[in-house]
Amino acid sequence: MTNPLAGLFTARQKESARRDLYARGVLLCGAYLAAHDSRLTQAIGTLTTALDTPAADPFDALLKVGERALETGEHTLALGIAETSTEIRQRSKGAWRLRARALDGLGRDDEAMESYERHLTLLGDGEPADEVTRGIDTLRRRRACLAEASTLFPGDGTPVTAPEFAAHVRARVAEHGPADPAVRRLLRLYATHRRLVERSGMPDPLLGGTTPIGVGGLRALLNGRTVCLVSNAAEVAGSGLGAEIDGYDLVVRCDTFRINKGGTGERTDLHAVSLRGATPWDGPAWTQPAGVRLVFGDPAGAWRRAARQRLTAGAQEHTGDASLRRPLSDPALLGEDRWGTKAGTAFTVLRLLDFLDVSPRLDLIGFDKPGRLRPEEAEWVMDRATHVDDSKMRIALR
Incomplete structure (x- = not known):
């Protein structure tokens, strides 16, 4: 039963x-x-x-x-x-x-x-699996370094492992001297292994034809073009403004976003992201298709490493160079330290676009509610707004 x-x-x-x-x-x-x-x-x-x-x-x-x-x-x-x-x-x-x-x-x-x-x-x-395949490729290249290092001095009898690699190199240098060809090769393998431990390898260093763009190139791209900066707020996704958003010459989105044709529009002509955390290079790869990808971050070393590891081949036509990595505080651009390191991505890119001052129309969509910008950022926007259209969640700066 x-x-x-x-x-x-x-x-x-x-x-x-x-x-x-x-x-x-x-x-x-x-x-x-x-x-x-x-x-x-x-x-x-x-x-x-x-x-x-x-x-x-x-x-x-x-x-x-x-x-x-x-x-x-x-x-x-x-x-x-x-x-x-x-x-x-x-x-x-x-x-x-x-x-x-x-x-x-x-x-x-x-x-x-x-x-x-x-x-x-x-x-x-x-x-998308770019980040994972890059991780696997890096592990295989590190393994190859260890495997070849194990063959250089076959009399040792034990394979070289990652934890003992440094000690193995010191012992071989002391035993055979730095002029020995096998020792020189061992040193090159160790250097390669250390680089691959510190940062993932890049299967395509040219990122599928992505070209860098500086301040002058970005200014030329914006010159005479209407621009809208679109919020990631849920209200925008359900707004029915998609066709109007895609009607601008250049559509800007920030950080992690989702596309909903009817509400957000389909195009992403400029994607801006900010690096956060102590190890920003460990974040997910930037795979969303974009015309230009601007990566904001400081210090320079963390910015370079994050860009190297998170940019995806073929996902963008241009990527911002070092001249665009910290536009708010860079004395060569705005030099406004008062915004601090926690300035939002949306405000950072908006302030940059406003500073370049070559777009006849610069609108924000979906930033009309409290909390979308920091209070001091929202105050800056509203002080310079030329028109506010609540029915379309639009704030115009031109």
Whole structure:
């Protein structure tokens, strides 16, 4: 006779196991907070709130904690979160990607490769995989360095591994001297390996024909053209303004955006992004098609590394060069330090376009509500507005 309570009992067992796994993630976060005070706090707080809200799904909040951990260089914490996430949802693409990146950061190359490949198998047709394939390519090139290094002095008898690579190089230099041809080759391999540890390799350094553009080139591109800066607010997506937005000569969007033909329009002629966090190069690749991609960031080293790792071949025709990386504070451009390092992307690109002053029409769409810009940024905009059309969420600066 079938036990009518068996299914209910099994379901409760599964739910209990899932709660235990979520609890493990919270315990990892709690242990971290006990010893640190960092920018992870907000993400961990969001996760804790989600766990206490019956209608909320805490899984995305858990992954966000892992991503924030990667941004701050806390790879061990990120791996713990990733391992918990892959146990909760074994077919989660985001969880396996997080696991691969954490293992990569810890130098556990073989395990990272397995996790990257697991992520790729879960991707659907047409889903972007540039960042993951670049990570796999980098791991393979690092492996090749170690494999060749192991063959240069076959008498050693043990393969060269990443943790012992530096010690192996020092020992061979001391034993054979720097003039030895095998030692010189070993030094070149070590230098290549270190570069690939510090930053991912670029399968296409020319980015599919992307050309750099400076201040003069951007001014020429804008000259005489009408421009609109479109907010990522949900109201715009449902506004029905798509045809009007696409009617401008140049459409500007910021950071992560979604296209809804009827509301947001379809074109992206200029895409502006700002680098955030301690390790901005670890963010997702910029795959949205755009005519020009401007990347704002400081210091210069972090900006170069992030641009190198996150720009995608063929995703843009032009990319801003170093002269456009910090337009607000750069004394060669605006030189306005009062906006600080936390200026929003939308305001940064708007202030740049206004400063260049070659567009006969410069409008903002969807920035009419509080919170879309910082208070001091909104005040600057409204002080210079020539017209406000609430029915179309439009603020005109020309």
